[in-house]
Amino acid sequence: MLGQMQNQQLLISSLIEFAERHHGDGEIVSRRVEGDIHRYTYRDLARRSRQLANALDGLGLERGDRVASLAWNGYRHMEMYFGVSGSGRVLHTINPRLHPEQIAWIINHAEDRVLCFDLTFLPLVQAVHAKCPTIKKWVALCDADRLPQDSGIPDLFSYEDWIAPASDEYIWPQFDENTASSMCYTSGTTGNPKAALYSHRSTVLHAYAAALPDVMSLSARDAVLPVVPMFHVNAWGIPYSAALTGCKLVYPGPAMDGKSIYELMEAEHVTYAAGVPTVWQMLLGYIKPAGLKFSTLKRTVIGGSACPPAMIRAFQDDYGVEVLHAWGMTEMSPLGTLCTLKNKQLELPEDEQMKVLQKQGRAIFGVDMKIVGDDGRELPWDGRTYGDLLVRGPWVLESYYKGANPLVMDEQGRGWFPTGDVATIDADGFMQITDRSKDVIKSGGEWISSIDIENIAMAHPAVAMAACVGMPHPKWDERPIVAVVKKPGAEVTREELLEFYQGKTAKWQIPDDVVFVDAIPLGATGKMLKTRLREQLAGYKLPGV
Ligand code: ADP
Secondary structure, three states: OOOOOOOOOOOHHHHHHHHHHHHOOOEEEEEOOOOOEEEEEHHHHHHHHHHHHHHHHHOOOOOOOEEEEEOOEOHHHHHHHHHHHHOOOEEEEOOOOOOHHHHHHHHHHHOEEEEEEOHHHHHHHHHHHHHOOOOOEEEEOOOHHHOOOOOOOOOOEEHHHHHOOOOOOOOOOOOOOOOEEEEEEOOOOOOOOOEEEEEHHHHHHHHHHHHOOOOOOOOOOOEEEEOOOOOOHHHHOHHHHHHHHOOEEEEOEOOOOHHHHHHHHHHOOOOEEEEOHHHHHHHHHHHHHHOOOOOOOOEEEEEOOOOOHHHHHHHHHHHOOEEEEEEEOHHHOOEEEEOOOOHHHHHOOHHHHHHHHOOOEEEOOOOEEEEEOOOOOEOOOOOOOOEEEEEEOOOOOOOOOOOOOOOEEOOOOOEEEEEEEEEEEOOOOEEEEEEEOOOOEEEOOEEEOHHHHHHHHHOOOOEEEEEEEEEEEOOOEEEEEEEEEEOOOOOOOHHHHHHHHOOOOOHHHOOOEEEEOOOOOEOOOOOEOHHHHHHHOOOOOOOOO
């Protein structure tokens, strides 16, 4: 017997329709590439998304055609989120920090038909446009009077000129909720990037889940600043959850330095922010020496790579800002786990709570996870045993766009996505990432977590950033060393830092050496690029080897 409830498809257009009707006057503030601050409302966003949808229809684009963006976080980019996907096309958000060769490669791989870009990326577009024959329209996300002359790009349009004549009346098409809505390529640190192709259903379900109190807890009372870029897994889904909840949105545009972010937070009374640890490092690096405080910021989601406990403490103890540690992947839309305490843990002493809060957290309903050993058997949830982390759920990838199906089948015939992460899970369901499987250090048959080694170094007051890698060792196979960037003006010696490890981890896990470097190479999404660091350390020999 079937249920007798309305069978409405879960479509992204329903989010923007809801936003317009129920919190149409909610504010969306953007720092523009032009440098000024732009303000409008969800009502304006909905109206202009419909104009964009009409403009896309006018180009004769088919359903499923890919429309690409090379853009910062801002209102025009958000219009693309709804206008492109809502009208049945697929939004392809390109990471501008990728190498131009890779950008040309993914445009061709995705067979993008339209590319809309912020003027910051004009040189990039000039470098790739001749190699991208599938694109039939190039659009600069700017006012008409800002359109560059002699750009060398044929028929370049300004976005405003393009959508201005289009009607703002549009009936969003209804279609199967499993229709593709957007795509995002992984950063491809090894080999060519691979794309996750999201659907309307996966996106809407993820938007619901992200808004839950123990997940990102977004509400109409928040003013949210996503520092995480809209080209990186849809800014962790925040634009969709924002439309669903009606929170005020504050977009930082291209100004991602500590000062600009801080000033925007204060000016717009931001209560909530989200980003990768390296961004928050810059923010703390700006406000601490300047003796500044946050007057409205209450919570921040930190994820994308392990958040050092020292950062959680700094936010909490020095600024009264709650840190929510999150874990996810491009292949997971991206949210998998988020760390919030359970009721019974509220009575724990602060130190015990901190041990929990530095974990990557509990699975969100919609994500099932397990850890397995080399033989594929599930391992116990005891907080100590580590294994390969596998996940499944309605917003987890099944197969890559034009690519392989990486799923591992279980005895019941259910497919699990192998995350490539090594993790423990404790009896309360809190997952902790030990490492990416390719970064884990194998010493004398035991594993050493590079994240643990980095976190200890990061707790030293003179250390700005630390990256731990394994170096070949004739007896132990590999031994850890830690590459360290000192804070400006701070001093610490190799010996002092090695001494700092004493008592904080097992003796055999203490790194064999400290190498001071000017910078740790970062990848396109702000994560440490250990492959590049290892290349830089080529020729390095462990002491005594
Ligand atoms: P890419 O694969 O392009 O670098 P993703 O954002 O998809 O970008 O990266 C996902 C990976 O990032 C995870 O598999 C995990 O290794 C790492 N990661 C994400 N969040 C965390 C976290 N909170 N702690 C540790 N590692 C994390």
